[in-house]
Amino acid sequence: MTEFELIRTFFARQDVARADVVAGIGDDAALLQPPAGQQLAVTSDLLVSGVHFLPDADPFSLGHKALAVNLSDLAAMGAEPAWFMLNLALPKADANWLQPFCNGMFELAREHHVQLVGGDTSRGPLTIAIEAHGFVPPGQALRRSGAKAGDRIYVTGTLGDAALALRHRLGGIRLPEHDLAAVAGRMDRPVPRVREGMTLRSIAHSAIDISDGLLADLGHILEMSRVGARISLDKIPVSPVCRSHIGETGWDMVLANGDDYELCFTVPEQHAAALEKLRPACGFHPIGVIEAEPGLRIVDESGKPYQPRQSGHDHFANN
Numbered sequence: 001m002t003e004f005e006l007i008r009t010f011f012a013r014q015d016v017a018r019a020d021v022v023a024g025i026g027d028d029a030a031l032l033q034p035p036a037g038q039q040l041a042v043t044s045d046l047l048v049s050g051v052h053f054l055p056d057a058d059p060f061s062l063g064h065k066a067l068a069v070n071l072s073d074l075a076a077m078g079a080e081p082a083w084f085m086l087n088l089a090l091p092k093a094d095a096n097w098l099q100p101f102c103n104g105m106f107e108l109a110r111e112h113h114v115q116l117v118g119g120d121t122s123r124g125p126l127t128i129a130i131e132a133h134g135f136v137p138p139g140q141a142l143r144r145s146g147a148k149a150g151d152r153i154y155v156t157g158t159l160g161d162a163a164l165a166l167r168h169r170l171g172g173i174r175l176p177e178h179d180l181a182a183v184a185g186r187m188d189r190p191v192p193r194v195r196e197g198m199t200l201r202s203i204a205h206s207a208i209d210i211s212d213g214l215l216a217d218l219g220h221i222l223e224m225s226r227v228g229a230r231i232s233l234d235k236i237p238v239s240p241v242c243r244s245h246i247g248e249t250g251w252d253m254v255l256a257n258g259d260d261y262e263l264c265f266t267v268p269e270q271h272a273a274a275l276e277k278l279r280p281a282c283g284f285h286p287i288g289v290i291e292a293e294p295g296l297r298i299v300d301e302s303g304k305p306y307q308p309r310q311s312g313h314d315h316f317a318n319n
């Protein structure tokens with residue numbers, strides 16, 4: 001298969017055809033028409049085999065996740081996703097890998113009505129880099145820097161399931177089959193909280209998506225907003241399966257292992273009622289408050305200070 005055939009066979013065929021794509025795959029560059037008066041939110045994420053995913057990872061899940069992590073970044077900005085680019089290095093042109101990879105990616109693309117508009121393809125160690133673009137009205141993007149003392153801190157969904165599944169796969173813990181079945185999807189096919197992010201535009205002061213663990217990502221909000229926070233472990237939403245393993249793994253797994261792709265956001269008191277009205281399907285849970293004093297204070301179930309041993313995922317830590 002030539003490079004051109006590969007692009008035509010796997011990437012040029014897709015169900016999404018947006019009116020704002022003047023020219024997509026096939027020319028030297030895509031031509032895109034953003035809506036008048038909106039800002040463009042642009043993000044990219046790099047997935048490297050052996051670093052971000054296990055070399056034998058299921059290609060359908062990889063296709064889903066490669067796009068999902070980008071949509072999650074747009075969600076965290078409150079942006080409405082529109083387009084994406086796919087840069088791919090492949091060891092070989094293997095249809096048995098490419099077909100399920102594309103199925104996973106395009107299924108999620110369809111769900112969010114985002115169109116693949118270009119990219120680049122090369123031979124090389126398996127690496128997937130997607131760049132996604134979305135729209136947000138000027139001044140309405142959710143920034144990391146907007147948190148204010150007194151804001152309530154919330155997270156969507158539940159935390160820790162992806163980390164639990166990863167521990168099982170790496171052999172650190174042995175999950176019974178029904179527990180693994182309950183959490184594996186959270187690691188393999190995260191759900192980007194796109195609609196939730198968009199509805200938070202007029203309500204939240206700040207937001208981030210949790211990709212490196214709550215402590216690290218909430219830490220970014222605190223740092224960029226020049227504030228501190230207090231959170232309670234007993235308020236952190238976890239699934240029943242995750243909760244049943246915390247005795248064994250400790251809370252650090254939930255707080256510092258990342259890959260949740262939930263949103264963490266802060267809301268001023270005066271918007272609490274508006275937030276209650278939203279009631280998104282994934283739910284959201286108050287976990288603490290923003291305080292003027294810098295630093296993150298965590299209290300455990302008995303009200304005593306909790307000192308985490310890990311702070312979050314960092315690719316260059318301890319190098």
Ligand code: ADP
Nearest residue numbers: 007011025026027028086087088118119120121
């Ligand atoms: P160029 O030589 O100008 O980089 P290519 O031959 O690499 O062009 O790409 C031809 C067309 O196919 C371009 O429109 C490019 O955006 C698109 N394309 C290449 N690789 C991918 C990919 N992995 N996914 C989507 N579109 C791709």
Ligand code: MG
Nearest residue numbers: 119120121122
């Ligand atoms: Mg090229």
